[in-house]
Amino acid sequence: xxxxxxxxxxxxxxxxxxxxxxxxxxxxxxxxxxxxxxxxxxxxxxxxxxxxxxxxxxxxxxxxxxxxxxxxxxxxxxxxxxxxxxxxxxxxxxxxxxxxxxxxxxxxxxxxxxxxxxxxxxxxxxxxxxxxxxx
Numbered sequence: 116x117x118x119x120x121x122x123x124x125x126x127x128x129x130x131x132x133x134x135x136x137x138x139x140x141x142x143x144x145x146x147x148x149x150x151x152x153x154x155x156x157x158x159x160x161x162x163x164x165x166x167x168x169x170x171x172x173x174x175x176x177x178x179x180x181x182x183x184x185x186x187x188x189x190x191x192x193x194x195x196x197x198x199x200x201x202x203x204x205x206x207x208x209x210x211x212x213x214x215x216x217x218x219x220x221x222x223x224x225x226x227x228x229x230x231x232x233x234x235x236x237x238x239x240x241x242x243x244x245x246x247x248x249x250x
Contacts, residue, residue: 116211116212116213116214117212118208118209118210118211121197122197122198122199122203122208123197123198124195124196124198124214124223126195126196126214127214130214130216130221134156135190138156140190141189141190142154142155142157142187142188142190143155143185143186143187143188144199144202145180145181145184145185145186146180146181146202146205146206148177148180150206150207150224150225150228151206151223151225151229152198152202152223152224153220153223154221155219155220155221157187159219159220160220162219163219163220184201184205186199186202198223206224206225206228207225207228208223208224209227211225211226212224212225212226215229
């Protein structure tokens with residue numbers, strides 16, 4: 116997937132209809148500390164926002180990161196989404212990007228950054244929580 120010169124990406128066709136049905140094409144984007152952007156259908160964002168807002172004062176900076184950087188956007192008629200320059204900079208998004216489905220939301224990654232982090236994770240030992248998980 117590519118970002119165009121204006122910083123827009125096209126939601127893959129397989130997700131467009133679901134996002135239109137689920138949230139009327141209304142999305143919320145925000146930063147993630149791993150270096151990507153979180154892309155929420157608006158209704159899922161409201162759930163996440165409530166969970167983050169309820170965090171204790173010891174997590175104030177995480178509240179700022181997630182809530183303070185959130186931007187509401189809308190898919191256009193062709194399924195494109197504009198990513199604001201400050202969010203593109205925060206995730207170091209280049210022209211080549213990757214949109215990963217994560218169940219209730221998506222992650223938007225710079226493709227090269229994702230590939231580097233994925234390769235690094237694959238070299239590490241599987242987390243303890245996954246060792247007894249049945250695939």
